[in-house]
Amino acid sequence: MPHNIQISMSWLLRYLKPVKGRMAALLLLLLTSTALQLINPQIIQRFIDTAAESGVVSGLLALAGMFLAISVCQQLITVGLSYLGNDVSWRATNQLRADLLKHCLRLDMRFHNLKTPGEMIERIDGDVTNMSNFFAMFIVQIVGSFVLLTGILGFMFVTSWPIAIVMTVFTLVSIGVLVCIRDLGVQTSQAERAASASLFGLIEERIAGIEDVQANGNVPYVMNRFHHAMRAVFVHGRKAWMLRVVPWNTTVILFSFAVTVVLLMGVHFYLTRQITLGMLFLIFQYTQMLNEPIEQLGNQMQEFQRAKSGLRRSGELLAIRSEIDDGIRQTMPDGALSLEFDQVHFSYKEDKPVLHNITFSLGPGERLGIIGRTGSGKSSISRLLLRLYNTNSGTIRIGGEDIRSLRLDTLYSRIGMVTQDVQLFDGTLRDNLTLFDERISDHRIIETAQRLGLHTWIEALPGELDGHLSSGGASLSAGEAQLVALTRVFLTQPSLVILDEPSSRLDAATESALQSAVDQLMQQCTGIIIAHRLSTLEKADKIMVLGQGRILEFGSRESLAGDPFSHYAKLLAAGSQEELA
Structure with a gap:
C-alpha cells in the first residue's frame, strides 16, 4: 500500500462507510458537547460579574442551576461519546480483522511456511487493535477540535482582539508544527509492531514444542531467547513512544508561552478597567480551553502515528498475492476420476x-x-x-x-x-x-x-x-x-x-x-x-x-x-x- 496519508485515509474511510450513521451521531454528540463547553464559562462570567455588582440572589441561583444542568448534560454526553466511539471502533476494526483473516486463509503454503501462528495473530489482531481509537475518534475529534477552536477564537475577537491575535498565533503555530511532524514516529511504531509480532511468534512456537523443550532441558535457552525478544520490544517501544510524544510536548511548551502572554495582557486590561473581573476569568478559562483541542490534536497525532504503522502493515499483508490462481471450470466427470x-x-x-x-x-x-x-x-x-x-x-x-x-x-x-x-x-x-x-x-x-x-x-x-x-x-x-x-x-x-x-x-x-x-x-x-x-x-x-x-x-x-x-x-x-x- 502506498504510504501517503491520502491513500491511507481513503482506505480508512472504506471501513468507516458501513458505520456512517453511528459516525454522524458521534459527530452530533461531540458538537453538542463543544457548544456546552463554550457556554458554561460564559455563565460563570455572568455569575461573577452579577455577584461583584451585588446582584439579586435569585439571578445568581438561576445561573448556578443553569451551570449545574449543563454540567450534568456534558457528563451524560461524555458517556454517550465513549460508548458510541467504542461501538464504531470495534465494528470497523472487526471488519478489517475479518478481511485480513480471510486474505491470509487464501494465501499459499509458501507464505504460511514463513509465518508462525503467533506472528499472524499479532498481525491480524495486534496491529488492528492499535488502530481502534483512530477508527473511532480521529475524524470526529479533529472536526470537534477545530469547531471548538473556531468558537473560542471567534468569541475572543469580539471581546478583545489583541488577546485573540495571541491565541490565533499560538493556534496556527501549534497546528503547523503538528502537521510537519505528524509522521515522526510512524517508522519506529512499525518496528515496534514487528518486534511484538516476533515475540508472539516465539512464544507460540515454544509452547507448541513444550514437550521437546522440557524433555531436552532447553528451558534456559528458551528463556534467553524470550528475554532477547522482550528487550527488542522494549527498545523499539521506548523509541517509538519518545517520538510519538514529541507533538504533545511541543504543544505544551507553546501553550506555556501563550498562556503567560494572555494572562499578563488580561491582568493589564483588568487593572486599567478595560474588562471586568468576570471577563478576566472568561479569558483565563478560554485560554485553558484553547489548550484542550490543541492537546487533543497532539494526542490524535500520536494515535495517527500508531494507526498509520498498523495501516501500513495491514496494507502490506493485504497486498501479498497467492501464487495459486483460482481456475474457472466448475464441472468434472462423475464417478471415480483419472x-x-x-x-x-x-x-x-x-x-x-x-x-x-x-x-x-x-x-x-x-x-x-x-x-x-x-x-x-x-x-x-x-x-x-x-x-x-x-x-x-x-x-x-x-x-x-x-x-x-x-x-x-x-x-x-x-x-x-x-x-x-x-x-x-x-x-x-x-x-x-x-x-x-x-x-x-x-x-x-x-x-x-x-x-x-x-x-x-x-x-x-x-x-x-x-x-x-x-x-x-x-x-x-x-x-x-x-x-x-x-x-x-x-x-x-x-x-x-x-x-x-x-x-x-x-x-x-x-x-x-x-x-x-x-x-x-x-x-x-x-x-x-x-x-x-x-x-x-x-x-x-x-x-x-x-x-x-x-x-x-x-x-x-x-x-x-x-x-x-x-x-x-x-x-x-x-x-x-x-x-x-
Missing part, C-alpha cells in the same frame, strides 16, 4: 528440487501405492494434487482436466485426504466429523460410522455426537483422532482419495476393522496410498517407488512383486519396514 502427472518438476526452494520429471497415470478407480524413504517426495505429490503449491513445470490432470483450470472449491469437493497429523477443532464431535457442514445429517454420520465399524466407539464417548472436543485434540488419543479424519473423508464421498498412512496410529485390531471400510471407499473412487508399511499396499493396483524425488519404478503390483530384481520385490523379500523409514 489422474495423470506429465513431466512434473517441483521445489520448495529454487536451489533444492524435490520432484524430478514425475510422469505416470492412473485410470478411474485404480489404486496407487507410493513408497520411498523419508524425503523422497511422497507427500509433495499429494500437496501438488491439492494445489497447496504450484508445480515449477509440467501438468497435473484430474478427470482429464488440468487442475490449474479448475476452481479450487470444485477441486476440493472431489478430493479427500487423510494425513497422519490430524487437526481437530474446538467444537462437538459432530462438528469435527462434518467440518461444521450443517447439511450432513446425524443419520448419515451414524450410517457412515456403522460402515466403518466406529459406531460402538462413538457410543462410548461422553455425549456421543454432542460430546465436546478441545482444539488440538487433547481430549482424544492419536488413534481416535485418526478415526475422526477417516470418517470425515467418508462423509465427503470423494472421487479421488489420498491416504497418507491412515492407519499409522491405530492398533492392529482397529486397523483390521477399518481395512474393509477402506476397501469399500476405494471401490467408488481412485486412490493414492502413501505407505510406510508394505502390508497396507496388498490391494493396490499399481506401485510407485520414489527415491530422491525421482520415480525409481512404476508398474502393476503383481508384476513388480514377481520381478526379483525390482525395488518393490526386494523390499517384500526383506520384510523391512525400517527400509521405508
Whole structure:
C-alpha cells in the first residue's frame, strides 16, 4: 500500500462507510458537547460579574442551576461519546480483522511456511487493535477540535482582539508544527509492531514444542531467547513512544508561552478597567480551553502515528498475492476420476528440487501405492494434487482436466485426504466429523460410522455426537483422532482419495476393522496410498517407488512383486519396514 496519508485515509474511510450513521451521531454528540463547553464559562462570567455588582440572589441561583444542568448534560454526553466511539471502533476494526483473516486463509503454503501462528495473530489482531481509537475518534475529534477552536477564537475577537491575535498565533503555530511532524514516529511504531509480532511468534512456537523443550532441558535457552525478544520490544517501544510524544510536548511548551502572554495582557486590561473581573476569568478559562483541542490534536497525532504503522502493515499483508490462481471450470466427470502427472518438476526452494520429471497415470478407480524413504517426495505429490503449491513445470490432470483450470472449491469437493497429523477443532464431535457442514445429517454420520465399524466407539464417548472436543485434540488419543479424519473423508464421498498412512496410529485390531471400510471407499473412487508399511499396499493396483524425488519404478503390483530384481520385490523379500523409514 502506498504510504501517503491520502491513500491511507481513503482506505480508512472504506471501513468507516458501513458505520456512517453511528459516525454522524458521534459527530452530533461531540458538537453538542463543544457548544456546552463554550457556554458554561460564559455563565460563570455572568455569575461573577452579577455577584461583584451585588446582584439579586435569585439571578445568581438561576445561573448556578443553569451551570449545574449543563454540567450534568456534558457528563451524560461524555458517556454517550465513549460508548458510541467504542461501538464504531470495534465494528470497523472487526471488519478489517475479518478481511485480513480471510486474505491470509487464501494465501499459499509458501507464505504460511514463513509465518508462525503467533506472528499472524499479532498481525491480524495486534496491529488492528492499535488502530481502534483512530477508527473511532480521529475524524470526529479533529472536526470537534477545530469547531471548538473556531468558537473560542471567534468569541475572543469580539471581546478583545489583541488577546485573540495571541491565541490565533499560538493556534496556527501549534497546528503547523503538528502537521510537519505528524509522521515522526510512524517508522519506529512499525518496528515496534514487528518486534511484538516476533515475540508472539516465539512464544507460540515454544509452547507448541513444550514437550521437546522440557524433555531436552532447553528451558534456559528458551528463556534467553524470550528475554532477547522482550528487550527488542522494549527498545523499539521506548523509541517509538519518545517520538510519538514529541507533538504533545511541543504543544505544551507553546501553550506555556501563550498562556503567560494572555494572562499578563488580561491582568493589564483588568487593572486599567478595560474588562471586568468576570471577563478576566472568561479569558483565563478560554485560554485553558484553547489548550484542550490543541492537546487533543497532539494526542490524535500520536494515535495517527500508531494507526498509520498498523495501516501500513495491514496494507502490506493485504497486498501479498497467492501464487495459486483460482481456475474457472466448475464441472468434472462423475464417478471415480483419472489422474495423470506429465513431466512434473517441483521445489520448495529454487536451489533444492524435490520432484524430478514425475510422469505416470492412473485410470478411474485404480489404486496407487507410493513408497520411498523419508524425503523422497511422497507427500509433495499429494500437496501438488491439492494445489497447496504450484508445480515449477509440467501438468497435473484430474478427470482429464488440468487442475490449474479448475476452481479450487470444485477441486476440493472431489478430493479427500487423510494425513497422519490430524487437526481437530474446538467444537462437538459432530462438528469435527462434518467440518461444521450443517447439511450432513446425524443419520448419515451414524450410517457412515456403522460402515466403518466406529459406531460402538462413538457410543462410548461422553455425549456421543454432542460430546465436546478441545482444539488440538487433547481430549482424544492419536488413534481416535485418526478415526475422526477417516470418517470425515467418508462423509465427503470423494472421487479421488489420498491416504497418507491412515492407519499409522491405530492398533492392529482397529486397523483390521477399518481395512474393509477402506476397501469399500476405494471401490467408488481412485486412490493414492502413501505407505510406510508394505502390508497396507496388498490391494493396490499399481506401485510407485520414489527415491530422491525421482520415480525409481512404476508398474502393476503383481508384476513388480514377481520381478526379483525390482525395488518393490526386494523390499517384500526383506520384510523391512525400517527400509521405508
